[in-house]
Amino acid sequence: YYDDNYAALWRLQPEWRPGGNAEPLYLGLTIKNPTQMLLAVLDRFLGQVEANPDKVLLVRRADDLERARREGLVALLMGCNRSDWFGDCPGVIRMLARLGLRMVTVAQATRELGYDPSNETRSGGRITELGVRMIHEMNRCGILVDISHLNDVCALDAIAVSQAPVAATHSNPRALENTPRN
Secondary structure, three states, X not given: OOOHHHHHHHOOOOOOXXXXXXXXXXXXXXXXXXXXXXXXXHHHHHHHHHHOOOOEEEOOOHHHHHHHHHHOOEEEOEEEOOOHHHOOOHHHHHHHHHHOEEEEEOXXXXXXXXXXXXXXXXXXXXXXXXXXXXXXXXXXXXXXXEOOOEOHHHHHHHHHHOOOOEEOOOOOOOOOOOOOOO
């Protein structure tokens, strides 16, 4: 994330654009918790969406996709590539759904409270009871559950547990590339 300590490096990154908001996310050097980090990044994202209503539309409902097409806008689906930031708090999921979150990739590269990632194979674990409750909360909030980072057992369990369709947005068929992530 961008802060004053990385200002010189940030300008070397391919995604940096001149004229962008150079305000740091944080003013101090303390270690941030995942929820605080997410909210800071989300604030920046939503600020950019709000500043460009002639270019982009945040997708909150399915009919927003048609509206974006009709008006020539880029449709943005807000997603998060990890789930540790909400911990065991369904209220955080509900709050972020109110702000426009519509997809969560459960798990990342380490074991989380409810899920085992693709590189955690020794446990043989299915989704925990907490994970089941959190997936059901995501279902109630209209948040798509992305299983791209889950191990095989956990991914199949998520498909069975979810009351709505799930997605694997950034993984591939194992028949094409035999890696644990696929």
